[in-house]
Amino acid sequence: MPEYKVPLREIKFVTDELLDFPAHYANLPKFADVATPDMVDAIITEGAKFCENVLAPINRTGDIEGCTRHEDGSVTTPTGFKEAYRQYVDNGWASLSSDVEYGGQGLPESLGTIVSEMVGTANWSWGMYPGLSHGAKNTLEAWGTEDQKQTYLTHLISGEWTGTMCLTEPACGSDLGILKTKAEPNADGSYAISGTKIFISAGEHDMSGNIIHVVLARLPGAPAGTKGISLFIVPKFLVSEDGTPGERNAVECGSLEHKMGIHGNSTCVMNFDGAKGWLIGPENKGLNCMFTFMNVARIGTALQGVASAEGSFQGALAYAKDRLAMRSLTGVKAPDKVADPIIVHPDVRKMLLTQKAFAEGGRALVYLTAMNADIVHNGETKKRVKQLMTCWAS
Ligand SMILES: Cc1cc2nc3c(=O)[nH]c(=O)nc-3n(C[C@H](O)[C@H](O)[C@H](O)COP(=O)(O)OP(=O)(O)OC[C@H]3O[C@@H](n4cnc5c(N)ncnc54)[C@H](O)[C@@H]3O)c2cc1C
Numbered sequence: 001m002p003e004y005k006v007p008l009r010e011i012k013f014v015t016d017e018l019l020d021f022p023a024h025y026a027n028l029p030k031f032a033d034v035a036t037p038d039m040v041d042a043i044i045t046e047g048a049k050f051c052e053n054v055l056a057p058i059n060r061t062g063d064i065e066g067c068t069r070h071e072d073g074s075v076t077t078p079t080g081f082k083e084a085y086r087q088y089v090d091n092g093w094a095s096l097s098s099d100v101e102y103g104g105q106g107l108p109e110s111l112g113t114i115v116s117e118m119v120g121t122a123n124w125s126w127g128m129y130p131g132l133s134h135g136a137k138n139t140l141e142a143w144g145t146e147d148q149k150q151t152y153l154t155h156l157i158s159g160e161w162t163g164t165m166c167l168t169e170p171a172c173g174s175d176l177g178i179l180k181t182k183a184e185p186n187a188d189g190s191y192a193i194s195g196t197k198i199f200i201s202a203g204e205h206d207m208s209g210n211i212i213h214v215v216l217a218r219l220p221g222a223p224a225g226t227k228g229i230s231l232f233i234v235p236k237f238l239v240s241e242d243g244t245p246g247e248r249n250a251v252e253c254g255s256l257e258h259k260m261g262i263h264g265n266s267t268c269v270m271n272f273d274g275a276k277g278w279l280i281g282p283e284n285k286g287l288n289c290m291f292t293f294m295n296v297a298r299i300g301t302a303l304q305g306v307a308s309a310e311g312s313f314q315g316a317l318a319y320a321k322d323r324l325a326m327r328s329l330t331g332v333k334a335p336d337k338v339a340d341p342i343i344v345h346p347d348v349r350k351m352l353l354t355q356k357a358f359a360e361g362g363r364a365l366v367y368l369t370a371m372n373a374d375i376v377h378n379g380e381t382k383k384r385v386k387q388l389m390t391c392w393a394s
Helices: 008-018 021-027 037-065 081-090 109-122 124-143 146-158 286-322 346-377 382-393
Strands: 161-166 182-185 191-201 210-217 230-235 237-239 245-248 251-256 267-280
Touching: 008 021, 008 037, 008 109, 008 346, 021 037, 021 346, 037 081, 037 109, 037 124, 081 124, 109 124, 109 286, 109 346, 124 146, 124 161, 124 191, 124 210, 124 230, 124 267, 124 286, 146 161, 146 210, 146 230, 161 191, 161 286, 191 210, 191 230, 210 267, 210 286, 230 237, 230 286, 286 346
Parallel strands: 161 210
Antiparallel strands: 182 191, 191 267, 210 230, 230 267, 237 245, 251 267
16 A cells, blocks of 8 residues: 655645635735744645654554444544544644634634645544544534533634534434434433434544534424424533533444444444433524534535545556556566556556546645635625635636
8 A cells, every 4th residue: 555645736736826825815814914824834744744654554554453342332443543633632733723712723724624635635534533523613613602612612622522413313314304313401401312323423432531422403392304403512421510521421332333444433323312412502493503514524525535536546656657567659668677567558647647637626626615614714704705706716
């Protein structure tokens, strides 16, 4: 398996020459002073080192080893995952593009997207752990009360705790209007959440001190369909008075799902058995709030395509330089070998270039979309976003 090398030249081509990130950042008051060209360069260069040297080496081994669920419902991640996460947190990667008010570094979403591309290409399974936290953070930033932000968001931003999104159930995925998980009010203002969620990425693991589940459920008497869904925060450990993880909540991993190529990510069936939860956002508007999460997830899913395209291109290129078959049409290219490497053949080159074009075109599109997120985070209106994007696109 070839080593992953971050395509720094190609990334810089998109950011500096195609989309002019320096001008984009300079135009947005929130980022003009922090996302300076030197700072952006330093982050990309250091991020590349972390991804090449720490994450890529545990990608294949992580997929072969996979996650292990134990009798008590706890889950152990593959060798090296926990240690890599510690480094990620200690070096400040978790807080890169989060709100300064809650401990973040206030850098643009698009810069975080570049780092996520490198992380994801190096090791998609591993990248899903901080990836899910990112969506939970954005949801809390947009919909959480001040108290919820202080209690949960600060720890998600620091990376001490991770997050999940719990939508899918055994009987519903695309059509969340038919979900069955229940939320019954408790006397203390919290809710008792009961039901089963499936396919929950990063649902249970050993990498962080607490896991904050963002869960869709129905209140008693809620209207049928999507208009009767509310959103709740359900922590794995209830948070004590002093802000540290305390009593274990009634939520547990029932089993692990198996997904091709990402066995290093603990994708779980999660059972909520009267677990204590707190409402985020208005009653019965849970799906709207959840779409804050889904909007991030959309950029993340698009990045998965870019990461897979880049990773497979790098693998195919290394193979084409090594594999020998026949001789070049324009004369022998490797006289010391029994045949030429297949990269000399026009049809093989065409396939490689097609792969490269998909990776680079996809990268440009995702970065352009992430620029939109920067503009929204800068507090611009939808109309202004449209104007700015039209201006850049031309
Ligand atoms: C890698 C991975 C990670 C995931 N992580 C999470 C997670 O963290 N949290 C979470 O809650 N869920 C997660 N999921 C689940 C994911 O959200 C669901 O798989 C998705 O919503 C689709 O639901 P489903 O699998 O039940 O398919 P279904 O809803 O049963 O759909 C079956 C098929 O019918 C098609 N279909 C459905 N409705 C229509 C329609 N109206 N028109 C045309 N076609 C239609 C679908 O496209 C699909 O091909 C994850 C899934 C994957 C693969």
